[in-house]
Amino acid sequence: MKLKNKLALTGVATMATLFLGLNANAARMDMVDVSNNNGYMSTSEYVSMRNEFGVKVVTVKISEGGTYKDPCAASNIANVQAAGMYINGYHFARYATKAQAIAEADFAGRTAKAVGLPIGAVLATDVESQEANSQSKATNDRNNDAFMKEIQKFGYRADIYTSGSWANNKMTIKGKTGWIAAYPYVVSGKNWYSSNHAWQWSSTAKFRISYGGFDVSQLNSNYYTAGQKSRVKPNNKGAVKANNRKANKHNYKLSNSAKWVKESKTYTFKTAVKLHTSASTSSNVIAILPAGTTVKTDQAIIQGGYRWVRQPRFNGYGYLVTGPASNTLEYVKSGATHTYYTVKYGDSWWTIAQRNGLNMTTLASRNGKTIYTTIYPGQRLEVR
Structure with a gap:
């Protein structure tokens, strides 16, 4: 600031x-x-x-x-x-x-x-x-x-x-x-x-x-x-x-050498999302998936200012933007179905959600809580 x-x-x-x-x-x-x-x-x-x-x-x-x-x-x-x-x-x-x-x-x-x-x-x-x-x-x-x-x-x-x-x-x-x-x-x-x-x-x-x-x-x-x-x-x-x-x-290590990493994850869209033929906003659009659609992904990459995920399809792959490049891949765990975070002193719903590319409501509901529930150091929360 x-x-x-x-x-x-x-x-x-x-x-x-x-x-x-x-x-x-x-x-x-x-x-x-x-x-x-x-x-x-x-x-x-x-x-x-x-x-x-x-x-x-x-x-x-x-x-x-x-x-x-x-x-x-x-x-x-x-x-x-x-x-x-x-x-x-x-x-x-x-x-x-x-x-x-x-x-x-x-x-x-x-x-x-x-x-x-x-x-x-x-x-x-x-x-x-x-x-x-x-x-x-x-x-x-x-x-x-x-x-x-x-x-x-x-x-x-x-x-x-x-x-x-x-x-x-x-x-x-x-x-x-x-x-x-x-x-x-x-x-x-x-x-x-x-x-x-x-x-x-x-x-x-x-x-x-x-x-x-x-x-x-x-x-x-x-x-x-x-x-x-x-x-x-x-x-x-x-x-x-x-x-x-x-x-x-x-x-300054990435940029021209970005690599795909494994990510087994399920996304449910809150808004309509474009499904592209490659990880580029200028690539052709296969379909526009409506809000409520659920997709499973197998890989992710940060490229061209965005975080992309890959969806296996019956005739190849589709590619979706999940957010800006600041939605880091740091917390993507290879082959993991669930990833957990241990709460530290000074943490809040907001700070943990921001680190993991989530909003607070999603993070809280994933753990059976609301954003008004108090969290404590040592508590384990599911973030993936």
């Missing part, structure tokens, strides 16, 4: 010049987003990110849907500010109608103020849910616009976060707006989504004194730093360069 800056930056060109001087041939770790999934983060962890990795901005999860408040938000905001960094927030959207979008914006705005997100910060809407996937592009555009207009009434600046495969497909993301997630790619000096405010290029970045993997983004404008003051700059430029090179090396 996002933070604050002292520099009087006047535009995209100024910001780009400032950042590109650090590491011109690699994606930069300008911004990190955190939530309760990362646990309670200390000021010293943020200082390390700033000094050793060149992180300038932190964007903190504030809320989700119409009721969930991230329990770590207030602590994260305070500690990021203590580290002298830019701070912003995001809301994970669940809205499917304009009225729901306005209601969620009101909830997010009130929650942001209560946990100390400063006026003038960005409060982005994170649009990647099953609810949004089930809507038309026009409906998502209408809902996103309503959310952003409402959030501005609280004194926050608005933006949209979504995946590269959804941008201008499931919703409109104009130039000089948007925070786009797309990974992994081979860097080759290319600045992906350079016309947008930010590009999230990894979800597995490692920091020296922080546990687990983190989402990191490169800023392509000053939008996520505008109107804020950052008191402290990185003090170890050598470490910043080395750590950025290392991050690129470990996060």
Whole structure:
């Protein structure tokens, strides 16, 4: 997510010049987003990110849907500010109608103020849910616009976060707006989504004194730093360069060498889905399978910005998109009929569902529960 800056930056060109001087041939770790999934983060962890990795901005999860408040938000905001960094927030959207979008914006705005997100910060809407996937592009555009207009009434600046495969497909993301997630790619000096405010290029970045993997983004404008003051700059430029090179090396492995993996799974569609002749959106369509159709798959792959699965048919195979490329294959188990996850401290229905490419309702119902059922560390949940 996002933070604050002292520099009087006047535009995209100024910001780009400032950042590109650090590491011109690699994606930069300008911004990190955190939530309760990362646990309670200390000021010293943020200082390390700033000094050793060149992180300038932190964007903190504030809320989700119409009721969930991230329990770590207030602590994260305070500690990021203590580290002298830019701070912003995001809301994970669940809205499917304009009225729901306005209601969620009101909830997010009130929650942001209560946990100390400063006026003038960005409060982005994170649009990647099953609810949004089930809507038309026009409906998502209408809902996103309503959310952003409402959030501005609280004194926050608005933006949209979504995946590269959804941008201008499931919703409109104009130039000089948007925070786009797309990974992994081979860097080759290319600045992906350079016309947008930010590009999230990894979800597995490692920091020296922080546990687990983190989402990191490169800023392509000053939008996520505008109107804020950052008191402290990185003090170890050598470490910043080395750590950025290392991050690129470990996060850009796929792209041109994607491979099929075994996946024995049954899908039941909530909406109509196109069945293609190959794993490409430009391939011919065999059929349009209506909502309620159940198919069994045998393999999966991440390719062309999407996650594809293969359906054995009487005369060959059909290919289906299950979601954006961020719907990772990490949890696909070869030959497994069921895969389980052990709940850890700090987990929630949302974090576990997101890791496994599910929505919360599906995950809960699969385990005979609802999203309002309390889960405990050590509890085993079926995720596949």
